[in-house]
Amino acid sequence: MKTYDFNRIDRKWQKHWAENQTFKAENNSEKPKYYVLDMFPYPSGAGLHVGHPLGYIASDIYARYKRHQGYNVLHPMGYDSFGLPAEQYAILTGQHPAITTEQNIKRYREQMDKIGFSFDWSREVRTSDPKYYKWTQWIFLQLFKSWYNKDTDKAEPITELIKIFETQGNAGINAASDADTPTFSASEWLAMTPQQKDTILHKYRLTYLAEAEVNWCPALGTVLANDEVVNGVSERGGHPVERKKMRQWMMRITAYAERLLNDLDTLDWTDSLKEMQRNWIGKSVGARITFKVAGSDKTFDVFTTRADTLYGVTFMVMAPEHELVDEITTPEQLEKVKAYQAQAARKTERERMTEVKEKTGVFTGGYAEHPLTGENIPIWISDYVLAGYGTGAIMAVPSGDQRDYEFARQFDIPIINIFEGNDISEKANEDKDAVLTNSGFLNGLPAKEAIPRMIAELEKRGAGKAEINYRLRDAVFSRQRYWGEPVPVYFKNGVATAIPEKHLPLELPEVEKYLPTEDGQPPLGNAKNWAWDETAEQVVSVDLIDNEKVFPIELNTMPGWAGSSWYFNRYMDPHNDTEPFSQEAINYWQKVDLYLGGSEHATGHLLYSRFWQKFLYDIEKVPAPEYSVKLINQGMILGYSAFAYRINGTNKFVSFGLKDEYETTPIHVDVNMVDDYDYLDIDQFKAWRPDFADAEFILEDGKYKVGREVEKMSKSKYNVVNPDDIIAQYGADTLRMYEMFLGPIEIAKPWNTAGLKGVHNFLRKFWSLFHNDGMFDVSLEQPTEQELRILHKTIKKVTEDIENFSFNTAVSQFMIAVNELGKIKTNKQQILSPLVVLLAPFAPHLAEELWEEMGHDESIAFEPYPKYEARYLKENTKTYPIMVNGKMRHKIDLPTNMDKETIEKTVLADEKVQSILADKQLKKVIVVPGKIVNLVV
């Protein structure tokens, strides 16, 4: 007798789809297009766990659903295959990262294939493939060759900028450029050496070299971007990070800050995700105010959002690294200032963060002149002012800013109270509605009115202007690593020069060691062939470097986010060898229609890729300034860790319920040794690790119960569940449906196998509807009204649920349908056939099998999606709850098309209603048609 043989069905149809290339998408079609994208994975050595495919399953359901609806669906997958783990493995073992990566990808592919995804594998991309990174390098060079014109609000060729320099100098240019860009005339430009010109151009390029304060991680031997540093330690590995000045490649993402911020309004993303990006960009509107150094013609600027508080300034604070500090420090203060600067430089990010409580600082001995009153104001240095934000200096208003207040109290600096009715003995007043006093022409005004007046006054005096600042910094683009895209640039006597585009890709050279060189150069410093011969136009040995024809190539590689910042466009035309993607392909697919991925990429990938898309839009390579309007964040599936409790100092373990009677230490045990009722398999546990072999146990009810805790799924916590195991036991369709059934896709939830059986039962029951004693048995009889109602209700609800990405409730709808149909033992083709199509996105293997059994030759994958018919949904009557004073007393069935007055009359005429109302005074009747009748007594 045949049963629901899911293993056979899975294998059969996965083979069928692969052999027939069922899901291969064409770049042109009569059908409307739809592009469903997943964030591609880094192929790690650990393989996939049940948490990884959650988003892939959801997107696969939607992609399959769209195919049924008649769309030409692009649903690709690839690998973000440059990355640190493969490199670290290479350092340990000497194995080339490409080999490790290849193995890992193979494993990932096998695991993904077992789940039955409808990816178009002919479009697979890998960021570490030279054919792919050729174009990552190409985009890098386009950025290198561009500057940002704030007047046209877009990127433009640097050659145009050079023309302006040659004819007019740079005075009239409104560009996104470094703060320290000098002003020069056309003749001054023409007189510059190539090196000087190069230095200037880097202040304008969208990728540029700069001496920048970076997050240096000594343990990893590389710099990190801001989003790769979490709580002062590296995101990967948790190593300490320090601030260090280094010459680095940078990406001028700040040029796009305003557009990145504004266009968030056009995106259909979750509020929290948009908010994260808004905070990260951190726009603040304020003013730049210029202060003169007393007794000198030097000036310096501060940035403030509260220009109106200028009369309350009693001291200035500069960041310890501020360039003017050395000049203004008096000989008497020199020693203290130097000591403070040295101390500040030594501090790691983490130390700075933990020492926030107390303000520290040193007086420089120098004074600034107040731009309005002319009074002398002492200049201090302190690390509470950051070199990297605003101008690296502030005007301190202790009565209006809590940090300044604390600093003033700490060092006994006077406080001028500039707010009416404010008590400055305890804290500063940060209330924006407070009215100013002691503030000359601003007295009596709140901040809202005072700020523009102050800015106007400052502009009149040439001492300030309105300005907008962003928290967002330019992104560091250099990594001192081997396993990344080489930067296609060589250094011609110090001038960074692009390798001609026709010679891309600049392929990663072989090295003997993946570690930095002995003199501290990045790993590429170990490469023998890593010099550029300008005349031969090829890569040659470093021994030939003569700095006349042969020059050294850049040793840094690109960061992990480079390759992932444009891959979604490459899928449209993945094998193109003459351009990143053809205009034909991008004009057909346009952009991603649905993007699924984790919110952990909010301030990394999702920001950088928007930036690159906008740049590609500016240079007219892509048709849309945003590539992903609709984004869904799938929540993580967490591990359900299990603990055994070892009694301290012994090899004895006590069961969870009794552990409080002892001093114990919890120890992670492998969740695969624990059953659904939290009981530990003691024999397996003893065999697990040698030191547990002779462990003793204190049991409760003859069993050992473990403790449970929800944690991130990770190998070290022994809470990893492999999808392969679930599939072997229950089949791919059960895994798919169960992961959806677990709860809404966007929330984090622990993996718990408890409900698996329920979903598996559903699939078995569904299969049973088509089979009688294991034999296929479907009748061609006409369905009854009741059966049609069940069918059409299910079509309606499932469709709505898919459209709302509410896949957990969609699965519930299927279960309801199969229960209802099971009760009346339906086996009618006219009911079951549409249900199979409905189920196909969720459980494609079973659906294909049943579809074939029903006598179809073609795959179900493109079968038209069934539509519901309203006539089967309409109920002719509606049960109205009859409420008395808001409490339900009775129910009456009434026709749905009855009007308000008739309902009222009918209800009042009802016998039961009259008996309820018999001795009560009726005050009013509230009728909500289609919903309720409320009698108020």
Added chain:
RNA sequence: GCCUCGGUGGCGGAAUUGGUAGACGCGCUGGAUUCAAAAUCCAGUUCUGGCAACAGAGUGUGGGUUCGAUUCCCACCCGAGGUACCA
């Protein structure tokens, strides 16, 4: 501290222009089947009281609007995520 989201049975979670709270699944209880068990099927399952009919309470807490609030408003408590000396 600030920003965002959330808080519903023993558990995962349903329920939106405000209208019978707890769909569906798990678990649990009882029954059928079985020598027995597993599996399967049927019934029940928010809590309290009651054999029951039924009564009362109930969506984090307190208040408000409303005939009627899980849903809207105010205040607070708790949790998750993000962010932080950003001037």
